[in-house]
Amino acid sequence: EAQVTQNPRYLITVTGKKLTVTCSQNMNHEYMSWYRQDPGLGLRQIYYSMNVEVTDKGDVPEGYKVSRKEKRNFPLILESPSPNQTSLYFCASSDRGPYEQYFGPGTRLTVT
């Protein structure tokens, strides 16, 4: 089954404690992206990757890091989480170009 998986689905952590949210896709997509969803703001793009070792900032990259060492994986790293990073996070993948994206189920992060 074609899918994007994220782990964990739910995470509660404290300010400053480094964390990683994993994302994996099995569709051989070159393009992967991370978004955060906040009420009234829709989804905002954090980082995207056009291929292995190629990443770039989206609209809200501050406080986040990513890496793309393998085509199927695109982890999101919060090195020092703060309460304003409490949000619902989605990973997505697609072919390169004007194509639909396939979304993971989301990770709800709470930073206290």
Place this chain on the structure above:
Amino acid sequence: GDSVTQMEGPVTLSEEAFLTINCTYTATGYPSLFWYVQYPGEGLQLLLKATKADDKGSNKGFEATYRKETTSFHLEKGSVQVSDSAVYFCALRDTGGFKTIFGAGTRLFVKA
């Protein structure tokens, strides 16, 4: 920069009513346009798309036409069902397929 504006919700309709959710955009170049739907507790999934001016996307009774002259991509359905209750997001993907901009989302409630 690019932006997407969609009508605020929530929208509450009775079953079999006509639905319109307005979406307008600003963009340079020739973006692709999408409607995604999010059911409670799930990730986003593609509802329909259009990749060039005057294209009409359609799926499950929903339709939207890419209007370059009015920079709009309004979502319509002739007869909604209770099962259509969800949050709907309008989105554009830039010409190169790098960035995606989402609207704030419109929550639809359909009453039996």
